[in-house]
Amino acid sequence: MVISEISNEVMKEAYHYPVMYREVLELLDVGKRKVVVDCTTGIGSHSYKLLEVMDKEGFLIGIDRDQHSLNVAKARLEPFKGRFSLVRDNFANLDKILSDLDIDKADVFLFDLGISTYQLSDSARGFSFLKEGPLDMRMDRDSFLSAYDLVNNLSEGELGNIFKKFGEERHSRRVARFLVEARKSKPISTTNQLRDLIIQAIPGKARGGRINPATRIFQALRIAVNRELESIEVALSCAISRLASGGRIGVISFHSLEDRIVKHFYRDYALKNILKIINKKPLTPTEKERGENSPSRSAKLRVAEKI
Numbered sequence: 001m002v003i004s005e006i007s008n009e010v011m012k013e014a015y016h017y018p019v020m021y022r023e024v025l026e027l028l029d030v031g032k033r034k035v036v037v038d039c040t041t042g043i044g045s046h047s048y049k050l051l052e053v054m055d056k057e058g059f060l061i062g063i064d065r066d067q068h069s070l071n072v073a074k075a076r077l078e079p080f081k082g083r084f085s086l087v088r089d090n091f092a093n094l095d096k097i098l099s100d101l102d103i104d105k106a107d108v109f110l111f112d113l114g115i116s117t118y119q120l121s122d123s124a125r126g127f128s129f130l131k132e133g134p135l136d137m138r139m140d141r142d143s144f145l146s147a148y149d150l151v152n153n154l155s156e157g158e159l160g161n162i163f164k165k166f167g168e169e170r171h172s173r174r175v176a177r178f179l180v181e182a183r184k185s186k187p188i189s190t191t192n193q194l195r196d197l198i199i200q201a202i203p204g205k206a207r208g209g210r211i212n213p214a215t216r217i218f219q220a221l222r223i224a225v226n227r228e229l230e231s232i233e234v235a236l237s238c239a240i241s242r243l244a245s246g247g248r249i250g251v252i253s254f255h256s257l258e259d260r261i262v263k264h265f266y267r268d269y270a271l272k273n274i275l276k277i278i279n280k281k282p283l284t285p286t287e288k289e290r291g292e293n294s295p296s297r298s299a300k301l302r303v304a305e306k307i
């Protein structure tokens with residue numbers, strides 16, 4: 001995909017508002033850093049801001065599983081040519097990624113978890129229940145399993161577990177039962193089909209809230225398809241061991257499952273005197289940012305320093 005194919009609206013938001021970037025630059029003390037790893041480069045909005053303020057001798061490694069996003073990042077980061085390297089991989093492979101680049105320690109690791117507005121707004125990726133698209137949800141389009149495979153092949157019990165564990169959905173069993181019943185007549189193959197079935201499955205009273213009833217089920221499927229939580233755990237422990245003394249790690253998370261993992265990791269490493277927690281309470285976007293960039297609303301930033 002080339003930049004001209006991306007809607008102006010999406011690019012405008014993504015260009016101007018990498019989530020909490022001022023807080024990221026300040027708390028990670030980016031200005032004086034030499035080796036910075038952006039573990040979720042996406043279309044490069046944070047990477048751009050990082051490179052703007054980094055030491056001119058510094059080097060940024062940008063990682064993402066999504067080749068399409070990296071293509072955009074590569075074009076956008078052109079002004080910093082020679083000062084960065086982009087790697088298409090799962091950040092769970094951080095150890096190998098850094099070894100292949102001959103990097104032992106880094107001064108900064110940044111994780112901006114989940115999916116981007118760019119990915120969400122592309123209906124062909126199947127992440128959004130607001131747009132008709134195939135049931136896909138793979139961040140890495142070469143990976144084997146899609147949301148279609150899970151929804152149409154897992155047992156009712158397995159689906160229910162996914163909805164409960166990764167979506168914290170109260171009606172997980174009921175939704176699973178509805179889907180298994182519906183797929184007997186024909187496969188569930190589009191985002192709209194899935195959304196409508198979820199809405200039918202969730203009892204009327206529970207549908208009235210501020211959040212669309214499909215939100216939690218779509219989140220759960222996306223996490224399962226991309227094995228998101230396992231990757232975060234592996235990557236965090238690797239990043240902490242590869243962080244130079246005095247270096248900082250920052251993680252922006254967007255839901256409680258991610259935030260809980262980060263909080264526990266930091267706490268465990270702080271108890272072992274490996275990390276010093278910089279902000280005890282997670283930072284959240286200012287009201288101004290929340291107003292200007294709605295996807296930032298649920299963001300939480302936690303920063304820690306290697307002792």
Ligand SMILES: C[S@@+](CC[C@H](N)C(=O)[O-])C[C@H]1O[C@@H](n2cnc3c(N)ncnc32)[C@H](O)[C@@H]1O
Pocket residue numbers: 014018019039040041042043044045046047063064065066069089090091092112113114115116117139228231232
């Ligand atoms: C919220 S977006 C990041 C946006 C980015 N900070 C920017 O400024 O454009 C999250 C990105 O992380 C990527 N991602 C999520 N999990 C990943 C993983 N395990 N390995 C590598 N990339 C991952 C997604 O493909 C997505 O592009």
